Amino acid sequence: MKKILIVMLFLLLPIFLVHSKTVTATGEANIVNGDVASAKFQAIARAKWAALEAAAGVQVKVETVIQNSQLVDEAIKNEVKGVVDKYKIIDEGKDGDVYWVKISADVSPAEAAKAVSIFAKNTSVAVYIPVIFPDRNVDETTALSEKVINELSSQGLDVVDVASLGTKYSLTEIENALRTNNFGAFRNVAYQFLSGAILIGKVDTTLSAQQGKNIGYGVSLPFNVVTGRLTYRLIGDKDGKKVIVASGYVSGRGQGPTPEDATHNMLENLASNVSNELISTVVENIKGQNKKTIEVVLAGNTNLNNLLELKNDLQYISWVLNVTDKGVDKVLVEYPEKSIYLANAIKNLNKYELKTFDKYRIVIEKIR
Template sequence: MKRSFYILNLLIILLISNSIYAKHIKCKWQEGIGEASIIKDYSSAKMEACARAKWDALEKALGTQINVKSVIENFKLLDEVITKDVKGFITDVKIIKEENLGDAVRVTIKGCVYPQKAEKALSLISRNTMFNVIFIVQDRNNIELDDMNPVNVELINTLTQQGFEVYDFASDPDINPYEIENIISQRRFISLRRLLTRSLAKITIIGKIRFIYRTKAGQNIGYELYSPFNIILAQAQYYLLMKDKGRIRILSSGNVSAKGISSIDEYAKNKALESLAPKLADDILNKIQRYMISKRKFIIVYVKDIKSVSKNFEIKSNLQKLPWVKSVEDLGIGKFRVEYLENPIYLANALESIYGYKILTFSPTRIIINLN
């Protein structure tokens, strides 16, 4: 009798486990629309339109706010990378509508998207040069999320000048500044996962700035002397967070402060923020650069059809301007050793999407391109 009871319990546990697992892996039916110009022939355009439709379905299924179609241009290279790394992220794909527009093809597909695999597929090909930025400002009991404060503006400008792309979370209507303050105070960064999965950015900069009132105008500072100024300290606490295999990892953290002085309270706070902004941006950029150096790798880039030294210099200059490129060594006409700080697939994508070079061969250590 006791044995039967244990077996029955085991069966119930197995049924519940299978039910939970089935829900976990359940795919989501989604339609996607893709369009492509007919340049070579109709069948090639149709293939590209189908690829675009697949990514459209993925975007809709995940609710991502970054348009993959604007990031990725080389669907052939993309499909090759995705097929090797993530299989079955969208299955049972069927064309439910096909339109010949004369100079273009438009297709509507329907497929079953597996959210976890789709997320991994998107992260493999997204531009990891993108950062999320969330900074709240706490003034006594008031907490604000202001995308126009000097700290946000300076940080976004600094990252942009370094070749990064920045998504300012202050513009997201779903973000509650009081919730962000609790997340930072309690270091409950896993609570951000829902928001961060909607963005393809890999790294998030999250922080809060609070004001410390040192001296008020008119305050007795001793010996019957009264301060003519408000002295206010703006203190920033921040974290660099990275999405890593479904988890959120803390890459680094820091505290930076700066002082503002003025006879008017509001002016003193603004001056404190203006002084804090460049110091904070430099501190964060140094932390990012240390992380990038730890990720560096070397890739040999071969360029066909270079017929002059001046053209060789031009190619080298173009390579040096790309995000995540640390250095470029000239190994001779049409051959360069690139010190790169991220997944080599991003370098291949950048060469095609930014400069229009054609990728002939790609591997993690070698890229062969054609200028035309």
């Protein structure tokens, strides 16, 4: 029996190894009031998170979108548990008032991607809309995709142009994703760039009328006509899972001396229709799907004037949809983004000190 068990464990060992990868990462923290032990503890936590980001293949680091280490530390302290399987310190030291560590850690890439998703911005969208020409050639960057990206950006969204990243997807992968609603490969791109939403689609084109065709009475068609149909899916988060929150199609036609020219003209026409229909669908779904109410509490010796000032400050923060009073020391904020981003925006006003925050509540105090 023992021999059988040993053989089974030996056979399963490669499976466990596949699910984990060893990465090297560094972390650092300020030494406050000579407390080296606390600085080392914080530096290790940050090194673990850096290892987690590396394993997930993250391209946009958390500290580039949240410039407040207190917020990041508070958010990640529970996420590294169970994701970093084991680690060891391979180097450490002091550099002035900074303590740093270098670790080697075993991390599960799949679990790392899930952990990183806590920072995925609801108002960031990864866009990929290739066009399949009549000759079956695929173009990933067209007038249509540029129009969509520019329009979404103008609405205040952070947009990731998947086509510009250099990752190539085959026509089969694209068609299978749209047919089966399995967007695993594109979901990984969203994780890497902290995007909470994915807009994926494809434009199928048909040479519906060819130049020289007899159209009656001895008259030949002087140009080619191409018909295009954009099919799209908007993928968002719901209960921690990626789900389809909107889908649809938009059609267009174009004509030109060659099928290629007719296709490009069709895309120009399609881009106009898309700006009216697709963009509004994306923006409204992102607002509606993710909208929630966050309670912002003004602690300390507050008064009506301070509360009115806070209310006014909040109304000028990007993506704040509405602010209403709730008593003499708190307001309710309608916000489609994660609370950590609202807390970060409030902190960046340099008027309030952050006390605590969670998913639905932020406690601050006005700086005297």
